[in-house]
Amino acid sequence: MVGWEVPIGAAIAFAGGAIGTGWAQSRIGAAGAGAIAERPETVGSIIILEAIPETLVILGFVVAAMIILMVK
Amino acid sequence: MDWGYINARMRGMKSRLLDHRTLDALIIQPDIDTLIGELEKTAYRDDMIEAKGRYSGMPAIEHALRNNFVRTFRKILAFAKNDEAEQYIRIFLHRWDVQNIKTILRGKNIHVTNEEILECIVPAGEMDEATLTELVRQQDVKAVIDLLATWRIPYARPLTEGFPAFATSSDLGMLECALDRFYYQDALLAVAGTGNNKAIIRQVLATEVDMVNIKTVLRMVRDQVEPEEAKKFLIGGGFELDEKKLGRLLALHTVAEVVSGLGATRYRFLSDIPEAALEAKKISVIEKELERYLVQQGAKSFLGDPLSVASLIGYFWAKYNEITNIRIISRCKTADFPVEHLKEELVYV
Numbered sequence: 542m543v544g545w546e547v548p549i550g551a552a553i554a555f556a557g558g559a560i561g562t563g564w565a566q567s568r569i570g571a572a573g574a575g576a577i578a579e580r581p582e583t584v585g586s587i588i589i590l591e592a593i594p595e596t597l598v599i600l601g602f603v604v605a606a607m608i609i610l611m612v613k
Numbered sequence: 614m615d616w617g618y619i620n621a622r623m624r625g626m627k628s629r630l631l632d633h634r635t636l637d638a639l640i641i642q643p644d645i646d647t648l649i650g651e652l653e654k655t656a657y658r659d660d661m662i663e664a665k666g667r668y669s670g671m672p673a674i675e676h677a678l679r680n681n682f683v684r685t686f687r688k689i690l691a692f693a694k695n696d697e698a699e700q701y702i703r704i705f706l707h708r709w710d711v712q713n714i715k716t717i718l719r720g721k722n723i724h725v726t727n728e729e730i731l732e733c734i735v736p737a738g739e740m741d742e743a744t745l746t747e748l749v750r751q752q753d754v755k756a757v758i759d760l761l762a763t764w765r766i767p768y769a770r771p772l773t774e775g776f777p778a779f780a781t782s783s784d785l786g787m788l789e790c791a792l793d794r795f796y797y798q799d800a801l802l803a804v805a806g807t808g809n810n811k812a813i814i815r816q817v818l819a820t821e822v823d824m825v826n827i828k829t830v831l832r833m834v835r836d837q838v839e840p841e842e843a844k845k846f847l848i849g850g851g852f853e854l855d856e857k858k859l860g861r862l863l864a865l866h867t868v869a870e871v872v873s874g875l876g877a878t879r880y881r882f883l884s885d886i887p888e889a890a891l892e893a894k895k896i897s898v899i900e901k902e903l904e905r906y907l908v909q910q911g912a913k914s915f916l917g918d919p920l921s922v923a924s925l926i927g928y929f930w931a932k933y934n935e936i937t938n939i940r941i942i943s944r945c946k947t948a949d950f951p952v953e954h955l956k957e958e959l960v961y962v
Contacts, residue, residue: 572617578692579625 547612551605558601565594616920619698623924626685627915629656630935633961639939640955645670645946652939657681674943675732678936683737685932689925701814701922703739704800705929710738711796713745714761714768715789721754722785740766754779754788771795790829790846797822801850810922813914817926819852820910824903826851827871827880828896830862834871835894840864853878868894882906905960908934912962934960 573587631639635655642648652674653661660677668676686706693699713734720730730749736742744764751757758776761769775791778784800818804811826847833843840863847859854862862874869891872883883902890898911930917923938959945955 568617571615572621575618575621576625579622580628 547608550612551608554604554608555598555601558598558604561601562594562598565597566591569594615696616698616922619693619696620919620924622689622692623928624915626689627924627928627931630931631655631939636938636942636959636961637956639942640952640959642946645674645943648943648946649673652677657939660684671943671947672732674939678939679735682735682932682936686737689928697810698922698925700803701810701925704803704814704818705926706738707796707800708738709735710740710768711792713738713740714748714757714772714792717745717748717757718754718785718788720749721751721757754785767799768792768795786846790848793825794848797825797848797850809918813917813922813926816852817911817914819850821907822848823851823854823880824907826854826859827875827903828900830859831868831871831896831899833863834865835868835896853880867891868896868899872899880906908937908960909962931962934962 569587569591573591576583577587639648639651642651649661649665652658657677660681661673664673664677664680667673686702690699690702690706693702713736716733717730719725720727720733727749731746734742734745734749736745740748748757748760751760755776758769758772762773771791771794772788775788778787797818801815804814804818829843829846833840833846840860843863844856844860847856849856851859858878862871865871865874869888872886872891875881875883880903883899886898886902908930912927912934914923914930915927917927941958942955944950945958950958
């Protein structure tokens with residue numbers, strides 16, 4: 542019998558990853574915008590750097606999925 | 614306040630400053646025309662082309678450098694608008710207002726033509742070109758001060774207070790010292806309080822105050838001015854040299870003694886200056902070393918906290934140094950200064 546703890550746990554895992562990603566992307570985005578304004582040729586690297594924190598939210602999603610699927 | 618954005622832009626702009634190799638390429642140019650050609654291959658290209666349309670030779674370089682400098686700092690102000698950074702940038706830009714007012718007062722004092730004064734103006738501060746041009750049009754020193762007061766420009770206050778002393782002695786140094794004192798005290802007041810950024814700026818300003826005071830002490834000692842009289846020209850708020858220490862230095866008798874008196878401070882590097890220069894009372898040699906130290910310390914700010922005002926300060930000094938270096942190179946080209954000695958005159962950061 543699965544109680545209310547499981548969806549709450551999954552939500553916390555996903556939300557933590559999402560908030561972390563948002564915060565990191567805002568900082569990288571601001572600095573990246575500054576870098577692109579001065580050196581437009583760096584746009585490729587900046588897009589890659591901007592995408593790196595996405596791994597956090599993916600990790601949060603995986604943990605949330607594991608909680609829902611594996612906790613019985 | 615997003616220091617990440619400002620820091621990234623500052624570093625991007627710094628990457629366009631001339632590196633050692635480019636400066637070396639400028640040094641080896643045989644004359645002023647080839648130097649202009651070489652500058653056209655750098656970030657000064659647009660300014661050089663524009664200046665060449667109106668001037669040639671040295672005036673073209675001066676005009677291009679001035680335009681570039683003004684444009685650069687207007688650009689920084691534009692992207693830091695309405696931010697905490699704007700307040701800090703303005704502190705550094707106000708020194709150009711002070712410098713411009715000093716230039717105008719000097720010009721009026723020695724009756725130089727308005728055109729010549731305007732050529733020496735750098736409208737990088739809050740006072741724009743139109744304001745400065747109107748000031749230059751005034752008849753004499755008194756009229757310049759009166760116009761500043763009419764426009765309620767804050768620099769009128771120290772000048773009005775110092776004018777009676779100037780009127781009796783005709784010593785412009787009194788007014789210049791009053792302006793410097795007002796600028797530094799106003800700037801230090803603006804960054805009073807807690808906070809990393811304010812502390813960084815306070816340190817830079819306090820070091821500059823020390824430099825100004827050391828230069829004043831050296832001149833006073835060289836000219837054998839009475840310590841009590843000389844104290845009137847000192848500025849408060851120094852980093853290491855307070856009124857007591859400066860008073861002790863003023864009581865010394867020779868320039869060499871003052872330099873050795875600074876041995877226990879962070880300005881001990883002055884003792885590396887050849888004794889011959891000290892004995893000949895060559896203050897310009899000491900001033901150059903002090904300037905070199907100030908520029909190197911300022912440019913080192915780039916190594917500080919990237920999420921602070923440090924990169925802004927670093928860029929300010931690095932850009933100022935670059936413009937100074939190019940001016941030195943171009944002036945040496947017109948004076949046929951030997952290439953092998955030219956490198957020693959430059960400051961590399």
